Amino acid sequence: MTRSVIIVGGGHNGLICAAYLAKAGYEVKLVEARDRVGGGASTVSFAGGYSVSGLAHILHSLNEKVCRDLNLAGAGLKAGPAVDTISLDRQGRHLTLGANTASGDGLSQKDIDAYRSFKNEYRAYAAALDPLMMNKPPRLKDMDGRDKLTLAKIGMKLRFGLGAKSMREFLRVGGINIYDILNEVFDNESLKGAIALDAVLGHHMGPRTPNTVLAYLHRLRGENQGLPTLPPGGMGQVTQAISDAAHGFGATIRTGEKVKRILVSDGKTSGVELSNGEQLHADIVVSNADAKTTFLDLVGTGELDAMFAHRVNQTRCKGTVAKVYLALSELPQFGDLSPEQLGHRLLVAPDMRYLEHAFNFAKYGEFSRAPVLEITVPSIADTSLAPAGHHVMSVSAGYAPYELKEGWEQQRTIFMDKVIALVGEYAPGFEQLVVGKEILTPVDIEREYNLTGGHWHQGEMTIDQSFMMRPVHGSAQYDTPIEGLFLCGATAHPGGNVTGIPGHNAAQRILKTQGESG
Amino acid sequence: MAKHDFKQVLEPTPFHARVDEQSLVKNWTSWNGYQTARVYDTLASEYFAIRSSCSVMDLTPMEKYRITGPDAFKFLSHLVVRDISKLQVGRVTYVLWCNDEGKVLDDGTIFQLAENDYRLCSQHHQLDWLLLSSLGMDVNISKETHEVAALAIQGPTSCSVLTEAGFRGLAQLKPFRVLQTNLHGFEVMISRTGYTGDLGYELWTSPENALELWDAIFAVQNLYNIRPVGLDALEIVRIEAGFIMPGDDFNTAETTVRADHDRSPFELGMDWVVNFNKPYFTGKRALIAEQALPIRRRLVKMSVKGNKPPADSFLYDGKSGKRIGTIKSQVWSPILKANLAMADVEYRNGVAPSEVWAEIYYQKELEWRATWAECRIIDKPFWSHPRRSATPPGQF
Structure with missing residues (x-):
């Protein structure tokens, strides 16, 4: 008899999990609350006639094994043009950062050389962690054969892949902060600020926060497969391709249907109940929702042990980034940047002190007086996103803490205008080009995307919430205390970013424990 | 009640x-921070x-929690390992509760006072665990240890004493039932519960009536032998009755490292709970898993031969044999003329040792x-009396 699966939520991980299970012969039904699949990686329209990636706007680490296994290229996935990173400077001394190359006015040869060796070294660290990423996180107690193999592989990669010297360095830096590391390696403040942004954006962390090196390695992992890209049609095109692949393998995908609860009796799940009261039954339920939503809202604390529910409730899961969509009547002028250069990834992260100061506000429930920005203008490469001659700009703006002291209701537009004014400081006259604008604060993201705390990664990616403790111990290997219920979202190991790895790993776990074929 | 002066190390009870x-x-000890008589x-x-007439014990230091709200029953049922669905207003039930790993945190009793209104009594402080367990439930939990004065009236003549003191309707009160009554115009709740294995009652009232309640009971001292009793006497009778004492007979899960x-x-x-x-x-999940395996050890009731107190003794599976456990608490029982003990004993393949010796x-x-x-090893309580469960209990 074919084993049936219901997947709660059609974010990219839910879709990938659905595709793998359908491919293996399971009868898969995916239920998504929003009217389109993709979750945070979808394309939305705004301001009448403009389209933009909903939350994630750069594809930088979709796992290549996943792409291969599911033949996503065959399903229509287009990665789009690779982009460099340009760190904006008020005086026009912009820095351009590639995978290994750094250039810009005022950058010393020492820093240029250091950048190359730093990136090589840190990409090697990220690669050393690969066995850990692509497998269920090993348990430290009651290991199975697979866990031992994973640990052995990491040991081999660290010791023989990196070599003794690099391994020692990796063990030194693994848990500390990016601020100290970058000060050791580089002189140029602007360069340090640009790199540090990758270690903190999306997290409740500043450059001086311990753990930021690990966060940076997570982010860097994608670079081992190639440069970040801006997919044509926005991120929605990527997840649509995954959805089509899943559909091609036989998965049924239903959108606009919200799961109200996960049915549990005698410690086993039997399916889900939709908000319209309809019950769908299945042998297995896989949740793409975050841990708090899955356990506290959909399962309910009544079906859980008290301390487990408490642990889930205590996980840190408050977003710090707002999303701003801007419709522009024409391309802005950032100093001497060419229109082609504007198509790259632009940063407002002038130096690490600036980032740390920006973060200080978030600690006390305020938004940054001088925010940190990651900007893309996807309409340069894909003109279909905006009416002829017009453009769209997508801005991820930190820090905008979920719990704002004064509440977001009144502050939402104030922060949005602050972001616009800040861009204007780098591109004079920018405000006059804005013909449409919209902001999603973490509170809006929580509501619109069903993401607790509006957190990018469905939970802070700190060491205490990683690996065999992600989301909490007792549910860290994709399975849960509820028999037949699994997690497949970023809330599970190895965490966030559009990698597809949690979805892949969850599917592998299900196939391993529930039968290799449906 | 006046607020307790923090400079006093031990808090006085309303009595x-x-x-x-x-x-x-003046042999004082601390019971949950209250100044309590040992003897x-x-x-x-x-x-x-306690065993032959009537005893009075100040029970106020026992931890008491009030649990109210629409999810009060759901909360309690999710808290404890026992099925409490038959509990109703005016009834009491014995319960114990565990952590996620199925290890016992504490035991106690639940009183249903009204619809969606319960009192949970426990041996040790449990407020943190109760609050933690209430996540996602519409329930209000408050500690009322100091807001409720409680006396235990235990012994063969306890029913007669209380009746003589002015309480009506006690003879018909069944075990684990509650009577809401009053005395001299103030409200008293009487439950037929106790920790002695004999006939007995527990009286609950507001602290401002505490002394008047005490005096009303001792007013009939000329007719009956009534004595205040301390914790040391209670320790003997609770072991005779076979009741466990969390923290003494076993380490509670919260304090275990x-x-x-x-x-x-x-x-x-x-x-059975x-x-x-x-x-x-x-x-529940942990206990189901545990039950599937042979039991590894058990807290057992034991009578120990001879008249030497087996305090803290190691236990062996034969004279000079393999060590298989320890005695956790023990008393000399005057009524049974025997050494009685609670002991933690290892089982082999789920079976009790055939021979146990104490050094x-x-x-x-x-x-x-x-x-x-x-x-x-003895399975039943060492001592019990038919009047404990008889209704009416009879006149003694």
């Missing part, structure tokens, strides 16, 4: 004026008051000696 007056030996006069007279030093209900011989045919409760160290005129005593 303290009388307790202090009656305490001849008032002599242990023997207090013990025999070392692996395997906590205990499940099965390991305490409390299987655990019910898997009810909705999920904390520890006893004792002193003769300050000189230490050692001896061996054979022990017998």
Whole structure:
């Protein structure tokens, strides 16, 4: 008899999990609350006639094994043009950062050389962690054969892949902060600020926060497969391709249907109940929702042990980034940047002190007086996103803490205008080009995307919430205390970013424990 | 009640004026932070008051929690391992509760006072665990240890004493039932519950009526032998009755640091309290898994031969055999003329050892000696009396 699966939520991980299970012969039904699949990686329209990636706007680490296994290229996935990173400077001394190359006015040869060796070294660290990423996180107690193999592989990669010297360095830096590391390696403040942004954006962390090196390695992992890209049609095109692949393998995908609860009796799940009261039954339920939503809202604390529910409730899961969509009547002028250069990834992260100061506000429930920005203008490469001659700009703006002291209701537009004014400081006259604008604060993201705390990664990616403790111990290997219920979202190991790895790993776990074929 | 002065190390209970007056030996100890008498006069007279006439004990320090709200029942049912669905207004039930790993945190009683209104009494402080367990439930939990004055009136003549003191309708009160009544115009709740294995009642009232309640009971002292009793006498009778004492007979899960030093209900011989045919409760998954395996150890009741007190003794599977356990608490039972003990004993392949010997160290005129005593595991309470469960209990 074919084993049936219901997947709660059609974010990219839910879709990938659905595709793998359908491919293996399971009868898969995916239920998504929003009217389109993709979750945070979808394309939305705004301001009448403009389209933009909903939350994630750069594809930088979709796992290549996943792409291969599911033949996503065959399903229509287009990665789009690779982009460099340009760190904006008020005086026009912009820095351009590639995978290994750094250039810009005022950058010393020492820093240029250091950048190359730093990136090589840190990409090697990220690669050393690969066995850990692509497998269920090993348990430290009651290991199975697979866990031992994973640990052995990491040991081999660290010791023989990196070599003794690099391994020692990796063990030194693994848990500390990016601020100290970058000060050791580089002189140029602007360069340090640009790199540090990758270690903190999306997290409740500043450059001086311990753990930021690990966060940076997570982010860097994608670079081992190639440069970040801006997919044509926005991120929605990527997840649509995954959805089509899943559909091609036989998965049924239903959108606009919200799961109200996960049915549990005698410690086993039997399916889900939709908000319209309809019950769908299945042998297995896989949740793409975050841990708090899955356990506290959909399962309910009544079906859980008290301390487990408490642990889930205590996980840190408050977003710090707002999303701003801007419709522009024409391309802005950032100093001497060419229109082609504007198509790259632009940063407002002038130096690490600036980032740390920006973060200080978030600690006390305020938004940054001088925010940190990651900007893309996807309409340069894909003109279909905006009416002829017009453009769209997508801005991820930190820090905008979920719990704002004064509440977001009144502050939402104030922060949005602050972001616009800040861009204007780098591109004079920018405000006059804005013909449409919209902001999603973490509170809006929580509501619109069903993401607790509006957190990018469905939970802070700190060491205490990683690996065999992600989301909490007792549910860290994709399975849960509820028999037949699994997690497949970023809330599970190895965490966030559009990698597809949690979805892949969850599917592998299900196939391993529930039968290799449906 | 006036707020307790923090400079006082031990807090007085609402009965303290009388307790202090009656305490001849001033042998105080702390019970949950309250100043409590271990002995008032002599242990023997207090013990025999419980067993032969009527005893009065200040029960106020017992931890008391009020649980109200629409999800109060759901909360309690999810908290405890026992099926409490038959609980109704005016009834009391014994319960125990576990952590996620199915290890016992504490035991106690639940009183249903009204619809969606319960009192949970426990041995140790549990407020943190109760609050933590209430996540996602519409329930209000507050500690009311100091807001409720409580007396235990226990012994063969307890019904007669209380009736004589002015309470009506006690003779018809069944075990684990509650009577809401009043005395001299103030409200008193009486439950037929106790910790002695004999006929007995617990009286609950507001602290401002505490002294008047005490006085009303002792007013009939001319007719009956009534004595205040301390914790030492209680320790003897509770072991005779076979009641476990969390924290003494086993380490409670909350205070356990070392692996395997906590205990499940099965390991305490409390299987009868655990019910898997009810909705999920904390520890259920762990207990189902544990039950599938042969039991590894058990807290057992044992009688120990001879007259040497087997305090803290190691237990062996034969004289000079393999060590298989320790004695957790023990008393000399005057009524049974025997050494009774609660002991933690290892089982082999789920079976109790066929032979248990205690190695006893004792002193003769300050000189230490050692001896061996054979022990017998006993399943039933060491001592009980038909009047404990009879209604009416009869006049004694």
